[in-house]
Amino acid sequence: MHQTVDTALGINLLHANQHIAEDNRDRFNQWGVTCFNLMSSPGAGKTQLLEQTLAALNAERKMAVIEGDMTTQLDADRLRRTGIPVIAINTGRACHLDAKMVAGGMIQLEQEHQPDDLDLIFVENVGNLVCPAEFEVGEHAKVALLSLTEGEDKPLKYPIMFREADCLLITKTDLAPYLDVSIDTIIENVRQINTKATIIPLSAKTGEGVADWLQWLRAAAKPSQPTTAPPSLSVV
């Protein structure tokens, strides 16, 4: 005969990931670095936006990229052409970066570069609107991208990503004349679930709106002096 014994746990399923994410954030803070987690569906324009961003801020900020892709180093190679340190992580089967993978990238960054000198680290997540939203990696702010070609309904269909975002970039606005997509409707849909995110329509191709994005980054980044207390970023 068997009897059953119950044990109440009450542990969040992603507890282990959350724990490592907090360790990562502590280390970013020790380095005096602000970390941004860039998330979107595949092809929304994360890599091209990063190319523009790295080029535009190169003179004023020291930056590095942790690049997540399921396979290949195509994106990492593109970004390396900017001359900025890029740590490539192939997630293999996994459809998102988790905190442990990013922790591995941070160790590599420490071995190969001087993270104390850095101001900003961009984590380019695997293209996917679902999973990355659930797996925190230790970032200070979440940046979601939604390209115009994806349509107005995506914030309603994939609400968690858009609710979690601190900044939403509506990308590829140069295509607006060719599409029956309203930026205002996208914004209305996002506002149903997220009243706090900064929303910036932009085109990395024409440069429209990019200045607003850079402005947001500067405001969200820690001051260059690591001794100064970091601004608190509220996660929505």
Place this chain on the structure above:
Amino acid sequence: MHETDMTKALILTIEDWLADQPDHPPVKTVYLTVGEFAGVEPASLQFAFQVQRQNTCVSTAALVIENIPLVAFCHPCQREYRPQIGQQYSCPTCNSPMEEIRSGRELKIDRLEFMTESAAPASPSKQTVEV
């Protein structure tokens, strides 16, 4: 694929917890609470669990999933409402955005049920783990 990773996280979390429980009996049932707004499909989770539990600490365990509905609270109206996922999240009465979520974000291992010999102490060990 998403649920495969979630299941991996689930099994690792249980393994971590069990590592601190020496001589624990086999796990009979894993009780999971999954909110409607947690981005996880219970049926896929159940399927992934059946596949991945082999040769782990939960190899003979069953997975029981309790679904929790998405409930939001509208401050202007001072009342709870059930958003229509994928269609409308704002308040159906006053159209205010969905700001406060009262339930539906849960993704939690609620409790474990162990199989023990009848000779084991009769009083069940109730432990709560603070996270």
